[in-house]
Amino acid sequence: MLLDFEQPIAALEGKLQEMKKLASENQVDVSEAVKALEEKIKTLKKETYANLTRWQRVQLSRHPLRPYTLDYIEGITDKFIELHGDRTVRDDKAMIGGFGEINGRSIMFIGQQKGRNTKQRQNRNFGMANPEGYRKALRLMKMAEKFGKPIVTFIDTPGAFPGLEAEERGQGEAIARNLKEMFMLKVPVICIIIGEGASGGALGIAIGDKVMMLENTWYSVISPESCSSILWRSWDYKEQAAEALKLTATDMLQHKLIDGIIKEPLGGAHAEPEKMKAILKKKILTLLDELDTIEPEERIMQRIEKFSSMGVVVEEF
Template sequence: MLLDFEQPIAALEGKLREMKKLAEDSQVDVSEAVKALEEKIKQLKKETYANLTRWQRVQLSRHADRPYTLDYIEGLTTKFIELHGDRNVRDDKAMVGGFGEMDGRTVMFIGQQKGRNTKQRQLRNFGMPNPEGYRKALRLMKMAEKFNKPIVTFIDTPGAFPGMEAEERGQGEAIARNLKEMFMLKVPVICIVIGEGASGGALGIAIGDRVHMLENTWYSVISPENCSTILWRSWDYKEQAADAMKVTAKDMLDFKLIDGIIKEPLGGAHTEPAKMISTMRKHILKTLDELEQIPVQERISQRIDKFSSMGVVQEL
């Protein structure tokens, strides 16, 4: 899957493959030309990904090959036990979670899960949880608190499922309850946006001591397409909407809505998943070490103060 702005890079990479094949078939020494082309590709990548527009970052966040929640969990843990069901309605496949062992430390991992093909996407409801998904997440958080285990949430959703049946079962109440309960959790909570962070669907598992975003992700009350539809009655203005809403990780950090940005490999997390997972592991372990040094009540107070200060305006 190639995005529009990646076409020039792909063209040069195609020439590089042809050059290498020619060298193999004809035994001609083209090492200098290969080296020069590789350097040109590297430079073009640096320039391209350093100057991405907000909409282009939104596109990268949705790349079909990006690691999803279960990819991170599988790469981060040596043992993982997935836990199912909200003990009320059913098991929501769009929300996954369970205990995992990471470098000798037990962590509760929770996150939205998308699918890579049509069958998986239908099974996972395109990463859009129903109320029972948020209630399952809360059940797992409470279990982690009971056993004094830290919580890591991975956020990647186009939003909570907006269907009539979801509203009938209390979608808004389920998300609101999660917000309230997550403020008071006694264990360290780390929230990481790994793809799309849309609306209350993302916020339902995003109240934490530390909230971080990967470099090429977005976080907003609404998607650029839906914003464009509301304001201009058309999806054609999604790029302008993305710029107006300022949805990127850098924007969120500037607004002090998140605590940090996790750098991705050049070209995005999907280009080097193993490297991205390694970076994620170091980041999580370092952050957990910091949070575990803070007394419980102080950590809860800091969490409440952080979110309470968002959007506050002082007039002189």
């Protein structure tokens, strides 16, 4: 699948493949022309991805080939054991979690999981968790705390499931309880937005010592489409809404709502998924080493202070 702004790059790459094919079939040396075209493609890629609009980054965050939570977990862990159920209602397939091992160290991984095809998307509820999903996440966090294991969460959701049955089972209470409990966890907590970070559905597993965003992701109280439908009664103004919401990783860092941005390979995480997994693994281990040097009580206080200071404005006269 190609996005609109990727079409010029794809056209040049097509020409490059044709050139190589013709050279191979006719045994003609076109190495200089190939090299020049490869440089042109590389330059165009850099210019294109360095100047993406906010809406274009939203599109990249939703790319169907982009790695999801399980892709990252399976790619960065030596072994992973998934745990199921909230011990109250059922096992929510939109929220997954379990212990994974990296270089001999056990880590609790939790995150929203989307699907690749129609059947998987229905099974995973499009990455929109129900109350039992958030209760499962909290159960696993408490288990990690009990055994002194750090927690890493992957956020990728268009929002918590808004259905009537979810509200009847206490969607708001489940998310609110997660927020409260995550502030007080004694183990290191790292939260990483790997795709979409929408509303309380994202925030329900995003209270951590370090909150990071991949380069081509977004984090906001509402999606551009929903914002457009509320303000203009139409989805046609989603691009303007994205600009107004200032929802990219760069915007979030400027407003001190996250702690850092994790660079993606040129072209996005879906262009070189294995490279992206290696980058993420290295970053997680670096952050854990940093957090291990801080005493639990101090970590908790820093966590509370960080989130408490968000949105506070001081006027000097």
